[in-house]
Amino acid sequence: MRPLEGITVLDFSTLLPGPMATLLLAEAGAEVIKIERPERGEEMRSYAPTWGKDSVNFALLNRGKKSLALDLKNPADRARLDPLIARADIVMEQFRPGVMARLGLDYEALSRKNPRIIYCAITGYGQTGPKRDVAGHDLNYIGDAGLLALSMGDPAHPVVPPALIADIAGGAYPAVMNIMFALMQRERTGRGCRLDVAMTDNLFPFMYWAIGDGLAAGAWPGNGTAMVCGGTPRYRLYPTSDGKVVAAAPIEQKFWEEFCELIGLDKELRDDRRDMAATTGRVAEIIRSQPAEVWRQRFTGRDCCCSIVADIRQALDDPHFKARGLFDHVLVNEAGARMPALPVPVAPEFRAAPSEAQSAPMLGAHNSEFKA
Numbered sequence: 001m002r003p004l005e006g007i008t009v010l011d012f013s014t015l016l017p018g019p020m021a022t023l024l025l026a027e028a029g030a031e032v033i034k035i036e037r038p039e040r041g042e043e044m045r046s047y048a049p050t051w052g053k054d055s056v057n058f059a060l061l062n063r064g065k066k067s068l069a070l071d072l073k074n075p076a077d078r079a080r081l082d083p084l085i086a087r088a089d090i091v092m093e094q095f096r097p098g099v100m101a102r103l104g105l106d107y108e109a110l111s112r113k114n115p116r117i118i119y120c121a122i123t124g125y126g127q128t129g130p131k132r133d134v135a136g137h138d139l140n141y142i143g144d145a146g147l148l149a150l151s152m153g154d155p156a157h158p159v160v161p162p163a164l165i166a167d168i169a170g171g172a173y174p175a176v177m178n179i180m181f182a183l184m185q186r187e188r189t190g191r192g193c194r195l196d197v198a199m200t201d202n203l204f205p206f207m208y209w210a211i212g213d214g215l216a217a218g219a220w221p222g223n224g225t226a227m228v229c230g231g232t233p234r235y236r237l238y239p240t241s242d243g244k245v246v247a248a249a250p251i252e253q254k255f256w257e258e259f260c261e262l263i264g265l266d267k268e269l270r271d272d273r274r275d276m277a278a279t280t281g282r283v284a285e286i287i288r289s290q291p292a293e294v295w296r297q298r299f300t301g302r303d304c305c306c307s308i309v310a311d312i313r314q315a316l317d318d319p320h321f322k323a324r325g326l327f328d329h330v331l332v333n334e335a336g337a338r339m340p341a342l343p344v345p346v347a348p349e350f351r352a353a354p355s356e357a358q359s360a361p362m363l364g365a366h367n368s369e370f371k372a
Contacts, residue, residue, distance in 0.1 A: 002029025003350050007183075010035060010084055011065070012093040012100070014042040016164060017122045017171030017199065019061040022092050024176050027346045032065040033084065033370070034361065041069065041363040052333035054360065060342040062360040063331055064352075069364030072103050081105075084370060085113050089192075090179055094122040094171075097132050107194040118182040118192040122171045126198030138199075141166035145203040150210060150221060151229040170202035173345075227251070233272050233280040237309070244292035245309040248283075259304040263287065316340075328354035334362060 007030040011022045019034075026032040036042050044062075047055035068084075070077040085091075091110060093100055100106045100121075107119040124141055125131035131144075142148045142165055153159035175197045182193050204211065209228065214220040225231040234256055238246040250259040260270045263286045265279075272279040287295065292308045299306045310318065316327065325348070327340035341358065352358070 002352070005029035007031065007089045008084070008087055009033065009090040009092060010081070010088045012091070012095070012105075013122065014094070015044050016061070016167045017175070018092045018094045019044070020168055020172035021120075021122070021175040021179075022065065023061055023063070023342075024172070024344055024346055025090070025179070026064040027344055027352070028350045029352075030090070033366070034062060034065045034067050035072070035081075036067055036069050036363060038069045038071055038364065041067070045363065051339070052335050052337060053362070059331060059333060059360040063341060063358040065361055066366040066369070067361035067363055068366055068370050072105070078104065080370065082113070085110055085117070088114060088117055089183070091117060091119045092122070092175070093120070096135075097121075097123060097127045111192060111194075114192075116186060116190065116192045118179060118186065118195065120175050120179055120182075120195040120197060122175055122197045122199065124166075124199050126201060127196045131200075138164045138166045141170065141200040142203060145200050145207075146210075147203050147207055149223060150207065150226060151224055153224070155223070165206070166199040166203055169206070170199035171197060174202045233276065233283050236280065236283075238284050238287035240290060240292040240295060240308075241288055242291040246287050246292070246295050247307050247309050248287075249305040251305070255303060255305045258302060259306060262298050262302060262304055262306075325354065330354065330357040332357045332359045334359070 004025055007025070009022055009025055009030050009032045011018060011032050011034045013019055013022065022030075022032045022034075034042070040046070041054075042058070044058040045054045047057050049056055051059050068080075070080060072078060091105075091107075093105075101109075107117075107121075110117050110119060121127060123132070124136040125134060136144075139148070139160065142161065145166075147165070148161070175195070178195050178197065182195060186192055210221050210226060213226070221229065221231075223229075227235050230236045233248075234251050235249050238248055240246060248259065250256040256272075257270070259265075263283065265286065266282060269275070269279045269282050295306070296308050315321065321327065326343045329341035329343075329351070330338055331341040332338050338357065
């Protein structure tokens with residue numbers, strides 16, 4: 001039995017943060033009922049590329065869920081939600097503050113019908129504060145929190161991070177964590193609660209070291225100047241002669257000494273405290289003198305915390321991830337096409353067996369199951 005079997009989730013969210021959170025809940029056994037607008041469904045269904053009828057992004061994020069197509073502005077359609085609200089454990093939404101209240105679906109209204117309901121609202125800036133109504137996306141949130149400024153590349157050619165940090169790490173994951181806390185609290189009190197998950201708020205723990213440096217020592221880190229942002233030769237990306245990149249992270253002294261030996265760094269430059277720029281420049285020169293495969297072979301089996309940066313295709317084919325069964329779960333679409341399901345951070349003990357192929361729901365596929 002999976003840990004969340006018997007738990008019902010009403011999911012009003014779209015795009016990434018909420019759907020990722022409810023995907024984790026579904027993987028752990030919860031019944032997730034996705035509430036979508038009729039005809040078009042949620043926005044993510046229309047994204048390219050498609051995989052079958054809908055977007056592959058939608059398929060990856062919504063497997064194992066049910067779809068109920070309702071016009072929330074229509075009182076008759078909203079009335080169809082009443083039986084579900086009466087038995088729901090969790091409500092997930094990510095509208096701007098006030099939208100659900102105008103529909104009569106805010107926490108106060110739902111908790112009067114079901115005091116045990118746990119209501120989780122994910123927004124960019126939270127339900128209170130001067131920015132509560134400001135529109136934004138991931139890039140805005142990491143920019144406002146100061147995270148982007150720590151490592152965004154040359155200002156003349158700034159780099160957009162490859163991960164949607166605020167959406168997933170600041171939104172989806174904290175939502176799931178706090179829902180679990182709320183379920184435990186409800187066991188003791190018998191009552192649910194409202195959760196205000198602000199993606200921007202939840203970015204500050206990622207900068208604990210930068211906040212500590214600034215507040216305790218007045219050493220506020222700049223763009224790429226801190227250790228974990230490439231400001232030291234011991235934590236840096238070094239291009240190879242064939243256009244690939246070495247990810248070098250020999251921070252501790254024992255790893256640094258091993259690294260220096262393996263690349264043949266000049267003895268006088270190994271104490272990087274003397275002239276960090278000179279050491280960095282020489283390491284870069286040495287790494288650039290050989291192709292990636294030479295460095296891969298040299299680093300293999302040695303304790304130096306160095307690797308060759310893999311592209312996503314190489315990562316999907318990595319024997320290590322395959323051995324751990326990371327891509328064993330299967331996603332299937334309405335035409336019968338199959339692909340590996342998106343790996344999620346739910347322990348294998350809590351998930352369905354990999355042999356049980358899952359699919360994302362067709363729009364309104366479960367309307368007949370849920371009648372007023």
